[in-house]
Amino acid sequence: MSVVKRMTPDRQRALNLLKERLDGRLRSHLNSCVRCGLCGESCHYYLTKADPRYLPGYKVDQIAGVFRRYYTLIGRLFPRWVGARDFDEETIEEMVDVIYGACTMCGRCSLHCSIGVDIVYLIRTARSMLAEIDLVPPGLQSTVDAAVETGNNMAIPREELVDTLQWIEEDLQLDLEDENASIPLDRKGARVLYTLNPREPKFFPLSISAAGKIFHVAGEDWNISTHVYDVTNYAYYSGCETTAAELTRRLYDEAVKLEAEVLLLSECGHGFRSIRWEGPQWINRPYPFEVRSVIEQIADYIRSGRIxxxxxxxxxxxxxxxxxxxxxxxxxxxxxxxxxxxxxxxxxxxxxxxxxxxxxxxxxxxxxxxxxxxxxxxxxxxxxxxxxxxxxxxxxxxxxxxxxxxxxxxxxxxxxxxxxxxxxxxxxxxxxxxxx
Amino acid sequence: MSQIEIEGRQFEVDGDGFLEEPELWNEEVARLFATTDGTGELTDKHWSVVNYIREYWEAEGTAPMIRKLCQHSGLHLREIYELFPMGPAKGACRIAGLPKPDGCV
Missing domain, CATH: 3.40.50 (Rossmann fold)
Known part of the structure; x- marks a missing residue:
């Protein structure tokens, strides 16, 4: 009986996902690690605790070993010769622990890799396999679920957002001593659509006030949508690309609906990466608007003398x-x-x-x-x-x-x-x- | 799940130190939790925040927005950050015995 037939349907799904993604790029990155170990010196996990399981190369090998086992001839015939690994319970447990639990996908190892393996890409692919079989750790999955089900990752209802933004607006007017200072909402045709991280209206609104103040003084034509207001995309981290695409599509549709020229992102690392760089691939179309981080916009205001x-x-x-x-x-x-x-x-x-x-x-x-x-x-x-x-x-x-x-x-x-x-x-x- | 011991008392908490069983919360728990995250001794101002969060959560199943917290406690935003050095989520909500909120916190 072939190995593949012995596989449980669940695990087979994960292997199928890997197979579907196996293009030249993925194959070459999966095949390229030469085990030089230089990546260890670049990883904050390994640098703070020299556990070999924290070596980025070790993490990469979790998925590369499975790839060799099922999708290379020599790995299928003589798995031990090439360090090929069965996709069994033990492998999966170790994958979850190091792929989710000991990597921040920060990419520093990729930068220092002696042969340029795109390690983050491999980690993401491994996370996609694990997400396919529902092994995303609970807090991460519930954050993704909240975004999918409620429209934002902290489940803030629309009325609550609106009340909060009005409250911030009142404060802004007092602060600027200007009753015309405002946080414009849902304004079709405004040049800039500004997107928040839900944690700002929920717990940390000083950064919304700050942005509002700067936009007002710069005379920006801006607005916030009260329908789609989440700059984050935790599906990028969970590895579920169909969900990542869905979350991107919502933001894309809203920006198009409001005819924004610029989709301006609140200060958020993975949100920027997801929307600016991954998004067009996920939804398979170019954006008709520009995507920028708010800090790029503030820098422009300074350069042009608007603030x-x-x-x-x-x-x-x-x-x-x-x-x-x-x-x-x-x-x-x-x-x-x-x-x-x-x-x-x-x-x-x-x-x-x-x-x-x-x-x-x-x-x-x-x-x-x-x-x-x-x-x-x-x-x-x-x-x-x-x-x-x-x-x-x-x-x-x-x-x-x-x-x-x-x-x-x-x-x-x-x-x-x-x-x-x-x-x-x-x-x-x-x-x-x-x-x- | 893990255990922490504060002043000789054991608590079942998640990795971030939030109570595993929020219904086991009482004022003593709040007082003890506050000693571990830089909040220190709970004053009347702290209690007005903690009690409001707790009541809101019991009624609504979620933590209140910071706007409501400010309006109900009569405290200014910056005061709340000063009272709870770990912020409203990891600080005040944890002391009020809520489960850890989802999102970037």
């Missing part, structure tokens, strides 16, 4: 954490630095930074998977040490997920810092001219 900032208004030393999915994986390197250099008196870079930055440990859906919390905090020590070394009192980071992880690192490693979005610091430095 004026006074760095003296932010006196405390500030450092910057580069969110992996926005920077290394997303290509936004300088906007955040330009904005901070214009917003704060004393900006100190962490080392390494930009494309070589260490992950904070919160990505990959880690923040939503309670069962791996201990590892997440342990792996975050590298970032905590980096922060401490700068001596900064404020850590700015254009990603709400990173903010939450760094807040926790702050508590555990006693860093004595505050964590803010880039827009918050820019808003605090705004100078009002008579015109604005």
């Amino acid at each position: 004026r900032l006074d760095p003296a208004l932010n006196q405390q030393p500030v450092t910057l954490h580069d969110p992996c999915n926005l920077v290394r994986e997303g290509g936004v390197f300088e906007s955040q630095r330009f904005v901070l250099n214009n917003s704060v008196q004393n900006f100190i870079e962490m080392t390494p930074n930009r494309e070589d930055s260490y992950c904070c440990g919160g990505g990959g859906g880690q923040l939503s998977m309670s069962r791996y919390r201990e590892r997440r905090i342990e792996a975050g020590k590298l970032k905590a040490d980096q922060i401490r070394e700068t001596g900064a009192k404020i850590v700015a980071t254009p990603c709400h997920n990173c903010i939450d992880q760094i807040m926790e690192l702050n508590l555990v490693y006693k860093l004595g810092i505050q964590v803010k979005t880039v827009a918050e610091l820019a808003a605090d430095a705004l100078v009002r001219t008579e015109k604005s």
